[in-house]
Amino acid sequence: MEVSWEESVTEAINTIYLLFSxxxxxxxxxGFAMLCAxxxxxxxxxxIMLTNVVDAVVGSISYYLFGFAFAFGTGSNANPFIGTTFFALKDVPNPDFDYAYFLYQWAFAIAVAGITSGSIAERTQFGAYLVYSFFLTGFVYPIVAHWxxxxxxxxxxxxxQLLFGSGAIDFAGSGVVHLVGAIAGFWGAFIEGPRVGRFDAFGKPVPMRGHNATLVVLGTFLLWFxxxxxNPGSFTKILVAYPSTAGQGNWTAVGRTAVTTTLAGSTAGIVTLFGRRLLIGHWDTMDVCNGVLGGxxxxxxxxxxVEPWAAxxxxxxxxxxxxxxxxxxLKLQYDDPLEATQLHGGCGAxxxxxxxxxxxxxxxxxxxxSGLAGMxxxxxxxxxxxxxKLITSQVVAVLAIVGWVSVTxxxxxxxxxxxxxxxxxIxxxxxxxxxSSHGGYAYVNHAEEEQPRRYADYVRFRDDDQS
Structure with missing residues (x-):
């Protein structure tokens, strides 16, 4: 079938925008790495920086081997272990988008594992990161993405066959990405228990603040960008166009999506800033950053x-x-060093x-x-x-996601x-x-001053434990 010049240009623009997104x-x-660090x-x-790298590299392999096929593949060619290519997709609007579409969906998949790593930070064996990252990215998340x-x-x-005649609207993944990662992190943190010293003998929380607010702010702005x-890039999932009678292309909707995203994050940030000021008595950089991300x-x-005012x-x-x-x-003595379950789970739901x-x-x-007549x-x-109908579908989606991630x-x-x-x-x-696990510290000066004493303490604790 011969393709017109206009169609070729449109396809090229869409592909470039998909890859850029x-x-x-x-x-x-x-951004996750800096925020976590x-x-x-x-x-x-x-x-924690190493685990963020691991989430990406392990997630890449598991999503290539299994995840993409579970999420979007169809037939015998859906998985490279079964057929010749895993790019046989009915869901991708144009076969020429396959590689770009895979890359975009892969970037979403590895973000899920990054959310989970924040919940179980500072007390988890490195091998456990490898296991959960592979399983979460290759199987658990892709099933929800498929749904x-x-x-x-x-x-x-x-x-x-739309659920309640509607289906669940999760345009860019409040549930598919954030709620999945948060519920996985919740179970990891719950089963592990709090960090040593996080709560005193009376169950009251003991502050364990992050060590570098500069990295937190840098990570927040990288995540914002x-x-x-x-969000706006998620139009590439559906590649819709407005009806020609509207006189506008889908770029108008892309711009609106960027605006609603900005307004929601900014509003949540300022409300968290003042809300926490009332509760703790001072302005807190960490809190406002988490508020922005929650929005x-x-x-x-x-x-x-949604309209900008609704955002x-x-x-x-x-x-x-x-x-x-x-x-x-804190009242339940649940310890999540990055507030990942509360932020991504609560705000995602x-x-x-x-x-x-x-x-x-x-x-x-x-x-x-897409303006189709007769719909x-x-x-x-x-x-x-x-x-x-829509709100019922949304509630069902929340319950289904929480249930699925919990049972896996x-x-x-x-x-x-x-x-x-x-x-x-301990x-x-x-x-x-x-x-104890990586042979040194992230900061040279810190290692020179603290490593001899702390490593000696670790060896003494280890030897005493073995004896």
Whole structure:
């Protein structure tokens, strides 16, 4: 079939935009690494940076071998172990997008493992990171991606049999990415238990602040920049176009998505800043950074289908969800060094619910129906008069994701725990993972001053334990 010049140009532009978005999402790994490194104590900085690298490299192999096929592959050619190529996809709009589409989806997949690593930081054996990262990226996450983003998924908005006539709207992954990573991290942190010294004998929390606010701020801004590939770039998942009568292309929706993303994150950041000021009595850099990220996580589901004013509402509520869950976590003596479960889980779940409340009918039709004539009316936000179908689908999606990740990652972490390959020893944790597992410290000056004494302490603890 002969392709016109206009079609070739359109295809080339879409491919370039898809790849550029993939590069932005991949750069979020650097943001995760900097955020995690700054949020842990100095004696564990080298370890947490290494685990972020491991999440990327191990996730790449597992997603290539298994994950992409589970998420989007069809037939005998869906997996390289079975057929000649794993790029036989019905879900990709154009076969020429296959490689670019794989790269974009891969960048999403490895982000999930990065979320989980934050929850179990500072007390986990390195081998456990290898196991969970491979399993989460290659199997657990892709199944959820298939449910929501594949045309044959039971929660998909493009399925031939829409759940409640709607399907679940999770445009860029508040549930598919963030909630999955958070629930996996929750079970890991819950089974491991709190870090040594995190709570005193009376159950009251003992502060264990991160060692470098500069890295936290750097990581936050890198994640902010990458989110412009995460959310606006997610139009490449569907490559929709507005009806020609509208006189506008899908670039208008891309711009709107970038604006809603920015407003939600900014609102959550400022609300968290002032909210925490009232609670603790001073301005806190770490808190405002997490607030910004919480707003981004929440808006990720509905960024393409809500008005800018609704994004402000989303960010405002996300900030209080984060603050409230952090208070609850301390009361329950749950220890998550990066607040990853509260941030990505709580705000991710809120994002799905928010979309069911505030999705605008016009935008839902533009994004998911592409102006096709004869389509049944699309359910939209409950608070905008759209009825209960969409919000019910969103609630079902939250429950399904939490259930699926719990029945897969929970037993996996429990088995690792029973095999004594999940948590490090108390002596190693006191000495720090950098010296006990990686032969040194992340900072030269710190190593010169502290390593001889701390390593001697570690050796003494180890020898005493063996004797």
């Amino acid at each position: 993939a590069y932005l999402v991949f750069m979020m790994q650097l 700054g949020s842990v104590r100095a004696k564990n900085a080298l370890n 929501v983003w594949s045309s044959s998924g039971w929660l998909s908005t493009s399925s031939t 990458g989110w412009f590939g995460f 981004f996580v929440a808006i990720t589901s509905g960024c393409a289908v 402000i509402v989303c960010g405002f509520c996300a900030a209080w969800v984060l603050i409230g869950l952090n208070i609850l976590a 809120w994002g799905l619910i928010f979309t069911g409340l505030f999705a605008k009918e016009e935008f839902v039709v533009q994004v998911y129906d 049944a009316p699309r359910p939209y936000g409950l608070l905008l008069g759209g009825g209960w 990652m929970g037993p996996m972490f429990y088995v690792l725990h029973k095999l004594n390959i999940l948590r490090i020893s 002596e190693e944790e006191v000495a720090g993972l950098d010296v």
